[in-house]
Amino acid sequence: MRRVPLYPVTKTTLTRRRVLGGAAALGAWVRMGPAAAAAADELAAAVAGYTGGAPVQRGKVKLDIAELVDNGNVVPLTVTVDSPMTAGEHVRAIAIFNEKNPQREVAKFTLGPRAGKASVSTRMRLATSQQLVAVAQLSDGSFWSHTVNVIVTLAACIEGDT
Amino acid sequence: MARTLINAPSTARRGEVIEVRTTIAHPMETGFRPGSDGKTLPRDIIRRVSCRYNGELVFSAELFSAIAANPYLAFHTVATESGTLVLSWEGDKGFSHTETIALSVTG
Amino acid sequence: MKIPGRALLLALAVLATGSGASAQTPAGGDSRRSGFEFMGTSTQAMQKDDALNPAMLWVKDGESLWAQPAGQSGKACVACHAAASSSMRGVAARYPAFDERLSRPLTLGQRINQCRQHHQQAATLRAESQQLLSLEAYVALQSRDLPLAPPADARLAPFRKQGEQRFLQRMGQLNLSCAQCHDQNAGGRLGGSLIPQAHPTGYPVYRLEWQALGSLQRRVRGCMSGVRAEPYAYDAQELVELELYLTARARGMAMETPGVRP
Numbered sequence: 001m002r003r004v005p006l007y008p009v010t011k012t013t014l015t016r017r018r019v020l021g022g023a024a025a026l027g028a029w030v031r032m033g034p035a036a037a038a039a040a041d042e043l044a045a046a047v048a049g050y051t052g053g054a055p056v057q058r059g060k061v062k063l064d065i066a067e068l069v070d071n072g073n074v075v076p077l078t079v080t081v082d083s084p085m086t087a088g089e090h091v092r093a094i095a096i097f098n099e100k101n102p103q104r105e106v107a108k109f110t111l112g113p114r115a116g117k118a119s120v121s122t123r124m125r126l127a128t129s130q131q132l133v134a135v136a137q138l139s140d141g142s143f144w145s146h147t148v149n150v151i152v153t154l155a156a157c158i159e160g161d162t
Numbered sequence: 163m164a165r166t167l168i169n170a171p172s173t174a175r176r177g178e179v180i181e182v183r184t185t186i187a188h189p190m191e192t193g194f195r196p197g198s199d200g201k202t203l204p205r206d207i208i209r210r211v212s213c214r215y216n217g218e219l220v221f222s223a224e225l226f227s228a229i230a231a232n233p234y235l236a237f238h239t240v241a242t243e244s245g246t247l248v249l250s251w252e253g254d255k256g257f258s259h260t261e262t263i264a265l266s267v268t269g
Numbered sequence: 270m271k272i273p274g275r276a277l278l279l280a281l282a283v284l285a286t287g288s289g290a291s292a293q294t295p296a297g298g299d300s301r302r303s304g305f306e307f308m309g310t311s312t313q314a315m316q317k318d319d320a321l322n323p324a325m326l327w328v329k330d331g332e333s334l335w336a337q338p339a340g341q342s343g344k345a346c347v348a349c350h351a352a353a354s355s356s357m358r359g360v361a362a363r364y365p366a367f368d369e370r371l372s373r374p375l376t377l378g379q380r381i382n383q384c385r386q387h388h389q390q391a392a393t394l395r396a397e398s399q400q401l402l403s404l405e406a407y408v409a410l411q412s413r414d415l416p417l418a419p420p421a422d423a424r425l426a427p428f429r430k431q432g433e434q435r436f437l438q439r440m441g442q443l444n445l446s447c448a449q450c451h452d453q454n455a456g457g458r459l460g461g462s463l464i465p466q467a468h469p470t471g472y473p474v475y476r477l478e479w480q481a482l483g484s485l486q487r488r489v490r491g492c493m494s495g496v497r498a499e500p501y502a503y504d505a506q507e508l509v510e511l512e513l514y515l516t517a518r519a520r521g522m523a524m525e526t527p528g529v530r531p
Binding site: 073074075076078098101102103105106107108109110111112113114115116117118119120121122123124125 | 179180181183192194215218219220221222223224225226227228229230231233234235236237238239240242
Binding site: 065066068069070071073074075076153154155156157159 | 308309310311312314315459460461462477478480491492494495496531
């Protein structure tokens with residue numbers, strides 16, 4: 001199923017209402033049930049909250065994570081942003097958001113020219129199969145993102161307290 | 163004292179980009195999980211991690227409940243001059259831990 | 270209570286997954302595969318690099334405990350055993366081993382506690398405690414990459430036989446034996462999870478499901494809960510015998526301690 005971008009690329013300022021309105025309009029030709037649409041809306045709203053409503057373009061960012069995880073409790077990931085990391089052109093910040101965990105935010109990183117390389121790694125928890133978005137803010141104020149779908153299967157055996 | 167694993171080079175050439183890899187023992191209790199009595203266990207996570215290179219903040223992170231237990235964080239920094247990198251972790255319940263790495267920069 | 274429905278689902282899932290890897294050894298070949306090979310690349314990467322392996326938090330702890338005086342003796346492990354890298358090399362690979370004083374096999378963790386009690390005059394460490402796991406992990410690390418070498422001690426034979434019988438015996442509300450999943454259906458799937466062959470090559474292991482380091486006993490108890498059987502108590506004779514059988518079954522396979530597993 002081809003995923004439609006959750007936050008339309010436009011030069012005008014995106015207000016939260018516009019984003020939600022846009023997502024609802026897309027709903028007509030995107031195959032999502034009402035619950036899934038709500039989760040996607042929340043994700044879009046979280047990203048919009050982070051960017052202050054500024055437009056987010058696709059590209060420059062790479063969210064590297066297994067497409068099918070061994071265990072949703074510990075999922076390694078790396079976010080890399082294509083940037084020379086000079087004083088004049090660098091990555092200021094990177095944030096990661098999720099679609100279906102109890103809380104949208106995963107982590108927010110602050111970088112700068114002293115980072116040398118815009119690449120951060122960590123391990124996250126994934127409650128279920130869902131979309132993840134990595135957003136980067138560049139020194140020129142622009143925002144870029146990468147969206148990934150991750151499949152999580154729950155452990156077959158329920159252990160209880162061992 | 164929290165247990166940590168820090169992996170970073172002890173020497174580097176001036177201008178070289180080095181990677182700092184860190185792990186710290188911490189349960190990262192999400193605040194969403196029910197305990198055995200059915201009541202939600204209170205959140206207990208590391209919320210902020212920072213790295214100061216000879217006093218200057220070169221990296222910081224804000225962590226949320228979605229970060230796995232025993233949080234692993236890897237980042238990069240430019241080896242500008244010899245000195246120390248001070249890593250610090252802060253979180254709920256007054257959690258605070260610091261580790262210092264010495265870095266010798268040549269050239 | 271959801272258990273009966275889930276029990277049915279699991280039973281059906283096991284039957285439905287059918288034959289995964291064949292249990293028959295192809296002529297001349299060793300079909301045994303470590304659990305490592307059943308994991309995704311990012312989990313494998315966590316195990317291969319000590320800088321990425323969370324189990325090293327415990328190993329580092331074990332290293333300092335090794336040098337810490339304990340009990341009324343005021344002696345640390347290092348006082349008798351010197352550097353673990355030499356004295357403990359190959360030791361974990363030949364455990365469980367027969368203990369003369371108790372006339373029965375002991376696991377590495379139990380052996381450590383025996384040492385504490387009789388040679389350090391120190392209190393024993395609770396099973397699955399951070400201290401005991403750290404010492405176990407540190408000692409077992411010294412056997413990393415060495416082949417599992419259960420001792421050819423005739424006194425172990427009757428205990429190993431008991432372990433083998435338990436491995437083949439159905440148990441729990443789901444009425445499944447270890448062999449049905451791990452011999453006959455290894456390589457297949459139980460729900461979304463790939464079924465490994467259950468070789469104890471990486472223990473103590475950092476298990477992602479636990480987000481912590483744990484022993485083989487903890488893992489076996491978890492499996493027993495999974496088939497809705499009452500798990501044997503920690504350090505129960507049954508668990509020692511099972512471990513004895515599992516290590517014999519995995520004889521010659523390389524130790525990976527400390528492993529990382531889903």
